Amino acid sequence: MTVSRRGLLAATASAPALMRVQEALAQGIAPRRGGTLTSILTPEPPVLQIGVNNQGPTLVAAGKIFQGLLTFSPTLEPVPVLAKSWTISPDGKEYVFRLQEGVKFHDGQPMTAEDVIFSITRFHFEVSPRARAIFALIDKAEAPDPLTVRITLKQPFQPFLLMFDNSACAIVPKHLFDGQDFRTAPAVQRAIGTGPFRLAEWQRGNFIRLERFADYWKPGQPYLDAIIYRIVPDSQSRRLALETGQVLLTQGSDVEPFDVPALRSRPNLDVSVKGWEYFSPVAWIELNHRVKPLDDVRVRQAISMAVDRNFITQRLWFGVGKPATNPIASTTRFHDASAKIAGYDVRAAAALLDAAGLRPNAQGVRFTLKHLTLPYGEVWSRLAEYLKQSLRQVGIALELESTDAGSWARRVGAWEYETTINFVYQFGDPTLGVERTYVSTNIQKVTFTNTGGYANPKVDELFAAARNAADPKDRQAAFSAVQKILCEEVPQIWLMEMAFPTITDKKVRNAVTTGLGVHASFDDVFLTA
C-alpha cells in the first residue's frame, strides 16, 4: 500500500515531463518575444485579488498576476510553480515544499516562506470558505529557512495538494496585508503578485491591461509584452471581435455554444474544449427530495431515462461538453467508468412510473412538477424547454418558472424549488467537489450544499471513508462503491460534463497546456509572426 503511494509521489514530482509536453504543443516553433495578446472578459470582475473574489473572470485575469505553489496537468498531476519540489511524509501528514529562488513580488520585495505561510494560514483561511474548510486541517505551518515551508496536518488528507493551485491558494505579499482588513486593504486594488504580468491599467467597463513583469523569476519569460482584456457585454460583438482578429483569444462563456460550429470552420481560428479538467463541472437536474414523488427512487430513475443526453450535448451545446455517465466527471480523479446510469429509454421510464403507481390521467399527465429555469443565459432556457418536452413524453408535466440570478440562488439555498438545474466545480477530487452534494451532513440552507436533501447512511459512510483514507487505493474502492450506489439511486439527474470553448487565433501558442487552461500564468504563451 505504502509502496504504491510512494510510487505515485515519485511520478508526480517528475516535472520536466510537462515542459516537454508544452514544447511539443508549440510544434517545434521557437518561442518569440514580443507582441500583445488581446482577449475578452465576461463579465467584468469586481477586483483582481484572488481570494477576495474567486469568480471565473477574476481567476482568468488574476491568474496572470498571481501564482500558486503548484498547478495541475490535464490528468491532474501536480506541476511545480512557486514550489520547486515537495515531499510528503509516509504517514501523509507532513508536507514540505522547497520554493523557487529569486522570486519577487511586483513591488520589488522578495517572496519568502513567510509569505507562503501567511497566504495559507491567514489570508485564504480568512477570505475563502473553500480554503478554510481544508486549511482547518493544518496543525502547524513552519519555515525552517526562507525557502522551505513545512506543513503538518492533524490527519492525513490525500487531496491536500489540489488546494495549492493559484485559483485555490494564490501566494500574496504578507507585507502588504498583515495587520489590515484583508478585504479592504489597498493592496486588493493594486493586485500585487509574483506572476509574469503586472496590473498596468484598468479602465472600468472598458479594458484591463497587464504588462510584462521585467523581474519575473523565469529567465527570458514571459514572451508577451502585454495582455489586454476587453470588456464586451454583447455575445455577438464578442464573436465578431474574434472573427475580425480584434481579439486573439476568448474563453469560458464568451462565445455562445451555437456560435461554436461556425467558428470551428474558420481557417484562422482554433477551438479547444480542453483546459477545464481541474474544474470539471457536471450539470444536473436538481431534484428537491422533499417534494413528492421525487423521494421515490423509481421516479428519479424514470426521469433520468426520459432525457436524451446526446441531444442535449449535440443540439443544445453543439458538441461542447459530453453526456454525463455518473456523478463524478470522467476528468476528475477516481471516476469509475464501470458505474453508469441507465441510458435513454422512454418506454422503460414509463414502465417505472407505472410501477410506482403514478397512472396517467385523461390528458396523459401522471403528475406536475415545477422547474426553476437556471437564469444563466439563453442555452439554459432552451434546456428547460427541452426537458419540459421530453418529460411530457413519459407523462410528467413540467411547469417552467423564470427568475433572476439572485432569486435563483436564494430559492435554491432556501429549498424553495421543486426541480432546477445546477452545476458545481469538482476541483479534481470527489472529496473536494462531489461529496458536498450528496452527504446528509451537508444538508444546509446554503446554495451548492446538499440542497436536494438526499440522505443515505451508506453513502455518507463511503464518502467519509474516502475522505479519511491516506491510500489512493482505499479511496478508489470507496469512491467506486459510492458511484455504484449513486447510479442506482440517481439522487440528482446528471446531464452533462460541461466544457467551455477556448477559441484562439492560430497565431497564439500554448494558450491551453494545463488542466486549468486559460487560468494559467501564460508565461509560456507567445505569438507567432
Place this chain on the structure above:
Amino acid sequence: MRDFWRRFRRNKGAVVGLVILLLVVLVAATAPWLFPGSPWEMAGAPFAPPGEMGMLLGTDSLGRDVAAGIAHGARISLLVGAVSTAAALLVGVTLGAFAGYLGGIADDAVMRFTEFFQTIPSFVLAILLVAIFTPTITSVVGAIAVVSWPPVARVVRAEFLSLRGREFVQAAEVLGKSRLAIVLTDILPNALSPIVVLSSLMVASAILLESALSFLGLGDPNLMTWGFLIGSGRSVIRLAWWMSVFPGVAIFLTVLALNLVGEGLSDALNPRLARQRGGAA
C-alpha cells in the same frame, strides 16, 4: 348598422385591416387543427430553413416548427390583447365615469390618482410589475391592464363632463331616474364611440407590450408567444433569420391591422369628422 358599415367601407385601409385581422383570428382559432400537438414539440432538425423538410417557415434551434409557434402564439397574443384591454376598460371606464359624472372633489381625487400612473413610463412599470409578481400569463395581463387604463379614464371623464349637462340627461334626472341608471343607460351609450376606437388601439398596444415583455424574457415561460419567438431567435439571427423575421411580420401585420380598423371605426362612428377630413384632402 348598414349605415355604419357603409361609412366603414369608405376607408379602404380599414377594410384591408379588417381582412388581415380576420385572417389572424382564423389562424388562431384553427391552430390546434392546422398544427396539432404542442408548438414546443421538436418536430424536425434544428435550423431547417423555410420550405425544407415540410417546415413552411423553418425550424428553430431545437427543431421546433416556427409556423406552429406563430399560429399558437397568435392565440396567446390575441388573448392577452383582448383580456388586458377588457380589464383596462373596466377600471378606466368606471373611474372615468365616476369622476366625470360626480365632478368636484371626487373628480379631483380620481384625476390626481390617474396622473400619478401617467407620470410613470408605462413600459418600465410593466417590467417592474411582471418582475415582482414572477412572469405568468396572469401577471403579464395584469401588468398590461394596470399601465393602460389611465388614458381610458381621461377620455371617459371628458365625455361624461360634456354629456352630463345636456338636456336629455337633465330630463332623465327630472324623471327621477337613479344616478346609476342615468350613467349606464343615458350617458354611457352616447360616450361609447371614442371608447370603441380607443379600445381597438389598446389591443394593438397590449400585443406590442406583451411581445416586448416576452422578448426580454419576461413572458410566461410555459406559453409560446410571438415576442418569445423573436427573443429566442435574436441571438442566432445570423444563423437563422427566419426565427425572428416571421414572428416579427406577424406582430407587424396584426398591430397594423388593429390600427387601421381603429381608424375605420373612428370614421364610421364620427361621420362628421370623417367628412371634414375627406374634404380637406
